[in-house]
Amino acid sequence: MSTSPAQCSRPLRVLVADDNALNLRLATRLLREMGHSGVLVTDGRKALQALQAQHFDxxxxxxxxxxxxxxEALAELRAWERAGRPRTPVIMVTAYDLPEDRRRMLDAGADGYVAKPLDAERLAAELARVLGGRPS
Structure with a gap:
């Protein structure tokens, strides 16, 4: 299932950080099917470098x-934001799918949470929820 135009008012620019090539390919395919573009990195340090260099929705x-x-990357990003950097919404993607895992991610400063394996419907719904259906 793809997102509808009603869920996202324009194509999103998404940073995807994952060390697994299959997960990166899947995320890229799902985002492309939704009309979004992804920039891919393989660890949190590279994600922070990309966030310093470019804007992501x-x-x-x-x-x-x-x-x-x-x-760890989320904690460092949120520290930068407390120092004046504009806020970037972050959705954690993980194989951990228990209620306490979700709470731990949100308590750490994540805006959302999606369990693996990624699927278009859950990802689209979480993007729409986190971004309020109106990406900046």
């Missing part, structure tokens, strides 16, 4: 990545 961070995981 939203970021998808895998929780577990080498070098720097998604939660």
């Amino acid at each position: 939203v970021a998808l961070f895998d929780v577990t990545m080498p070098d720097m995981g998604g939660l």
Whole structure:
């Protein structure tokens, strides 16, 4: 299922951070089917570098990545934002799908949460919820 124009007012520019090539390909395909574009990185440190260099409407961070995981990258991003950087919504993507896992992600500063494996309907719904249906 793809998002409808009513869910997103314009194509999104999405940063996708995941160390698994299959997950990156799947995210790219789903985003493209929804009319969005993705920039792909393989760890949290590279995600932070991309966020420093470019604007993204939203970021998808895998929780577990080498070098720097998604939660660590999220903590550093939120610290930058407290220092004056514009806020970037972050949706955590993880195989952990228990209610306490979701609460832990949101308490860490995530705007949303999607369990793996990604599917178009859940991803579209979470993007629309996090961005309020009106991407900036």
